[in-house]
Amino acid sequence: MISRILSTPIPMPAGTLPAGTPRRIHADALASMLPGPGRDRLANGEVLTITTGQQPGLFTGPLYTVYKALSAIALADRIERERGVPVVPVFWVAGDDHDFAEANHAWVLGRDGEPVKITLRERAHDAPQLPLFRESLGSDIGAALDALDAALPDSECKPDVRQWLAACYRPEMNLADAGAEALNRLLGARGKGLAVFRAHDRAAKRAAAPWLLLALDETLADGLSPVLVEGRLGRDRLRKDGGGFVTRRSGERFTRGQLEKIAAETPERLSPNVLLRPVIEAALFPTLAYLGGPGEMGYLPESAPLFSRLGVAPQAHVPRWSGVIIEARIDKVLSKHGLTPAEFNEQPGALESRLAKADLPPDLAASLDELRADVESRFARISGEVQLLDPTLERTVEAARNAALAGTNEIEKKLVASLKRTQGTVVSQLSRARAALAPLGKPQERVLTIASFLARYSGSLLDEIDREVARWAAAS
Incomplete structure (x- = not known):
């Protein structure tokens, strides 16, 4: 539901x-x-x-x-x-x-909740850029409909969807x-x-x-x-050239009279x-x-x-x-972890890491924060002294500071990765939610x-x- x-x-x-x-x-x-x-x-x-x-x-x-x-x-x-x-x-x-x-494919959520791409066919890179009303569906549409049928979960509604699309997307029709x-x-x-x-x-x-x-x-x-005019290479922008016009890509020339005839x-x-x-x-x-x-x-x-x-x-x-369709199974995941759909717009893995980091033992998390603060404080003092003694060493001090912080961050990163491995169910739930709310890392409505x-x-x-x-x- x-x-x-x-x-x-x-x-x-x-x-x-x-x-x-x-x-x-x-x-x-x-x-x-x-x-x-x-x-x-x-x-x-x-x-x-x-x-x-x-x-x-x-x-x-x-x-x-x-x-x-x-x-x-x-x-x-x-x-x-x-x-x-x-x-x-x-x-x-x-x-x-x-x-x-952009028009030759559709994305659906498959039986396992992951995005599935259904493609009519590809167009060769050097093929004419024909308008979509010139693109006949042909025999490829049968395979696309079958792929859609295979991807979608079985339900009482599914036959109606297949019937609706098959009635419109027929071999003799063009894509438009x-x-x-x-x-x-x-x-x-x-x-x-x-x-x-x-x-x-x-x-x-x-x-x-x-x-x-x-x-x-x-x-x-x-x-x-x-x-634009449809020429040898498909749709092509026109440019004024003297008393006439020339297409940008194919270089075809047209007089105004010829364009009026078209x-x-x-x-x-x-x-x-x-x-x-x-x-x-x-x-x-x-x-x-x-x-x-x-x-x-x-x-x-x-x-x-x-x-x-x-x-x-x-x-x-x-x-x-603009909006998001939130299925009940996804809403349960959001409620369980106190999340909003917008949080799934982050880079894949970022949300999982943030939640795992929140589960670090409090004393350990505090120690890591203290270590970072201590590194910053001590290197700030060292940097000040070095500038007085030999400013040319400032980059060396900065590199050492960055290495110390990187080591601390690496410890935290590996601890978080370990937690994510032990929280496999949570990671799986978040992955399914992301597939439904932000498939391919994009808004649901755009995919x-x-x-x-x-x-x-x-x-x-x-x-x-x-x-x-x-x-x-x-x-x-």
Whole structure:
């Protein structure tokens, strides 16, 4: 059972939401939405939106993808109640992203409670950097689903998770559309409906094309355009060169006329970089706020000049909800040792050593502290005398002091190691807790996928997270 959901607020300020003007959504943008109540509400008339987004990943990627969507649903619901106008949450599936190494895998907690990596396949280092919507799942997805099945513990919920993912991640699907479909099936009907937007879809690109062409004339601090084109080596940044443009990696040349033709005939070949993307989003949707994580909140303000020069009103930036799922078995370990989840963010082994050190016999611990203090005191006196007699020997004294302290620390280190060996059960408990709370030494939400927990606790887990997210939205 789940013991509790712990909110871990992102310590970054939220922007002030603008008044906003409700408007109808562009027909091409609507055509790129997956079917569901969210899309229906967007098509029903003038609306406002709350947006968030993420590149797609295998089996929906890390937990924070789901947290972003739930945050948008909750905040949209709150603002709609306050303002009395339709406010629709929109999830921007960034399927034109090309970071395959980040999207090709998912992490779950295995049967033994340790993290297990499920990988679709690797991309050769020198392969074209294709956008994710060009990456067909193919026959590899069958092996990935089987690996997921083998990793997860058996439960009543597990077959439902397998059925959900297998229905979305099919051989004929690409990674982007599969991720969008999985998110839509999981959360599309939640609240009043989440609108899942396939930003890589041809219709979406047609809607974005005028803004992408306008942005060609912009040059960022790195000397490149905020627009990318899909060329011989995959997605590639453009750079103005004379009267035309050249790609950064492949060196392909394009005239403005050629890029305008691409925008008209194969608009999916053009895409915005991370600074232009929020501008395109605000141009397509009447967005009050974009909900992002710490990284996004850090760089989104850099988009301000593009908003100004392209004449698009910016949305506010609001930190999404962040949290930790604490299973009952893990909560018992925390309670037993008086620990908090944050303490597992230390380097592996540091917490175990600290607890073992606390178990040193008091007299022995006091003697070690006294020895260190005595070494410091005596060498301080020696150093003072040496400076008067022969300052050139000061380094020799310092080296001797450090060696004496190192010897004391080595004694303590070996005593702690001995205690850790005799406290094998405690070390094992802490190891399992770390695997669940800070797998790979990172926050849980940045590693583990939602499937890892749905297979253990069913969809009721989402209801529990929802309650915490609703409290966050009420205070945002």
